[in-house]
Amino acid sequence: MKGLALIFQAIIVGFFVIAIFLILLGVVAGNILDIRDALEENEQITRTINLAQVVLSSNELCYSDGDHVYRGIFDRDKLEAVESNPNILFSRIRYPSDSDIDNYFIKIEDKENSESWEFKSETSIITTFSVSRKFPVAIRYSEDVVHVGVMEVKISGEKIALKLW
Amino acid sequence: MKGLISLVTAAFALLTVLTFAFFFAANLRVQIINVAKVEYGYHNTQSALLTLLSSTYNQKSISQVIGEYLTLPGYEDIEPILREKLNSILETECYKLSLSSEDLVEPVSGCSPSKYKATAKIILPINNQEFVERLTLVVE
Numbered sequence: 001m002k003g004l005a006l007i008f009q010a011i012i013v014g015f016f017v018i019a020i021f022l023i024l025l026g027v028v029a030g031n032i033l034d035i036r037d038a039l040e041e042n043e044q045i046t047r048t049i050n051l052a053q054v055v056l057s058s059n060e061l062c063y064s065d066g067d068h069v070y071r072g073i074f075d076r077d078k079l080e081a082v083e084s085n086p087n088i089l090f091s092r093i094r095y096p097s098d099s100d101i102d103n104y105f106i107k108i109e110d111k112e113n114s115e116s117w118e119f120k121s122e123t124s125i126i127t128t129f130s131v132s133r134k135f136p137v138a139i140r141y142s143e144d145v146v147h148v149g150v151m152e153v154k155i156s157g158e159k160i161a162l163k164l165w
Numbered sequence: 166m167k168g169l170i171s172l173v174t175a176a177f178a179l180l181t182v183l184t185f186a187f188f189f190a191a192n193l194r195v196q197i198i199n200v201a202k203v204e205y206g207y208h209n210t211q212s213a214l215l216t217l218l219s220s221t222y223n224q225k226s227i228s229q230v231i232g233e234y235l236t237l238p239g240y241e242d243i244e245p246i247l248r249e250k251l252n253s254i255l256e257t258e259c260y261k262l263s264l265s266s267e268d269l270v271e272p273v274s275g276c277s278p279s280k281y282k283a284t285a286k287i288i289l290p291i292n293n294q295e296f297v298e299r300l301t302l303v304v305e
Contacts, residue, residue: 135209144224
């Protein structure tokens, strides 16, 4: 009778241990999948920041006095020129053809007079992910008039990325 | 009985390992997300300060306006001008803009910014003691 009780106890403990094991395994596996998504999202955000850095220093958009390009200060005339012909920007700043990023989009908004400019590449691939971030910029109208604004940079491609924050 | 003790010991060891793995994985995920957040926050704070100083008010650059505010007596209150510009370019209202001697824009009540810090030097126009002043922007 005592032996039977021990076997019964062992079975109960065994089920209990297996149940906890399976629950913990599921949670750990879920976390590992989350880490993979976090790594991917992190990579896309870093790419967005890198693209923004390039655009913020580009001669195609930034004010230049002939000797120096002023980082982070966009020239209003150049913004107008690129808006009417985005190829000026997209022919100089683009991702390689084998990159998983198909497309990028830039919107610059003047926060002092609500004027805005948008640049889109001509590629019209249907994308499955997009990451967008905003960056402060200055917009120069003349030597005496420089407004504050915000540049939104959005990249898109075929991989799936989850919204984490 | 001996077999049962071994089974319980093994189960306990396995649970301990899985619990540690769970906390490690959860912590790693938080760390990865934080790396991107810090990079973005740091970059934006630097850009916001440079944008603010490059912008103009009444045909003068903001760095010039701050310099004149510090050195010319009776200069107008520049806090609303600076706050309006910073509010429009930062994604938060929890920030502080300060000089070594005073706060130019204080944070809104109930917040104490400390996460991201950017500094820049501005030239003072007329001052016999100091030629430059350090301006600091701290954003939460």
